Amino acid sequence: MSNKIYFNTPGRFSVKRSMVNVTTRLHHTIARKHAIKTAKKLLLTPARLKAKNPDPQNLIRGKVACEEGPLATYSLGEGPVWLITHGWSGSTSQFFPLMEHIAAQGFTALAFDYAGHGESGGRYGHLPAFVNAMDAMADSVDNIAGIVAHSMGSAAVLESKHRNLKDKPLLLVAPVVNYLDNLMLMIQRSGFSIKLFNEVISEVESQYQYPLQSIDPQKRLIERQAPTMIVHDSEDKFANHSISVEMSEQSQWVDLISVQGYGHNRIMKADETMQAFERLVEKSLLK
Template sequence: MAPAAAANFGHRLLFTPRRLHPRDEERTVLAKGQRFSFEVERENIVARVWGEGPTVLLAHGWGGHSGQMSSLANALVAEGFRAVAIDFPGHGESEGRLSSLVHFARTMERASAIFKPFHGIIAHSLGAGAVTYAFARGLQASRAVFFAPPSDYHAWWGLFRRQVGVSDAIWSKIQRKAEGWLDVPFDAIQPAQLAPRMTTPLLILHDVHDREVPFEQGEDLARLWPGARLQSAERLGHVRILHDPRAVASAVAFLGQPALGHGTDAAARPVTAT
């Protein structure tokens, strides 16, 4: 009955993340890091820095926060890296209410200007999608590790439409509004479309039973991204994999490797919960 109002409401729902709070053990790690902030489009962005050495950016996913990357930060520092974890706009301690992977990418680009060069980037879920988009825009890193990355956003958009009850007509209005707001068409942010142009060596860690981002999406991305390797995990899920000792060790070890072969690494050992 009021399509414009419905589209505006749907837009806000689609781009408003939940703010989750760190667990006690994550807060302990965050407290050990140097807290700093910088501005992106007049919003204050909060980040933490640990250690000295080659810089590795840690990028959380949608509705996440930098505390989720705390196990990776600890492991990186132990291996002589400097870890930088960011709360993206609308997440964690950073300002903002609305957010998107485009906001994520712009924030990483600003962080790159501060910490350039990045030796590596470790990203989770939608954060990995944002890194892919940022790479396409010119962001550089020597290598990257993605945990549970998406290759295609249509399934997420479809889930949103089903949960909210969005008609085709209203979705078209939401999409047009979002594309104008973000100044980018939806097709231009799809990882599957961007992956064949990528040159950064990539390791993908993905649980075969991930309920939020299906394992098949990680497989697709590994197949499309030149030189990417895929390492499977079991019984770790979508978030717990970020704290699994073997998965974390694989990620950190990959960042220290001098070279990388091509294709899915069939010989890579599965990461399994103990």
């Protein structure tokens, strides 16, 4: 259900959006606790994406313990590890072509599904849970050579303070680094009651001791001093390309490859993304 909210981009008046606004506001007014419970299920339950690509040959499946639920892992190749993370309502299968490319370059491509996504356990998803999963994966491996992240997974990588992820080369694919602005825009576009949304967020903040206003992936990216490549479609409807342009202009460590015709998801297996990985490896060796 929640992907219909987060990936909805109406450009003008919508009767459906108006109905969502009236219904959620009324529900919140009449039955506050039930409304919060229902909203939590709606807003924090990602869609379980079906496999988009066939399993690569020699793919090894595993599990990593996490307080959000057991994380399904996928490993391909041998050598230093590139940790790979998908976005909201995504799954590792979207990255199978890139994982094959990474493995062919002499690395281990290690990916995982977030809790509530793909083949992982758990039910709910949100940024604090994403960060917990990133940290659990970082705990599970020592020789991390770099990180690949898509969409909201980019925000999770940048928000993580794990020592094994610090100053690692970073490939960001269609990143959402203006996380708060993007989140609020999507909620406003959906018509969902802002007051009810804030109540759900307050519960998450209290549970994880993670204030929403402390989230600032843009600032974290600017502060990083490690080679970073961004691959972003200039017409991406869900992640603002202009923010990626801004990041590349503000940091000497960030390079941007702008493309067209892939959108937000198909870019994950674009030739330009494969080439960006190779360039990033070269830059990392020269660091």
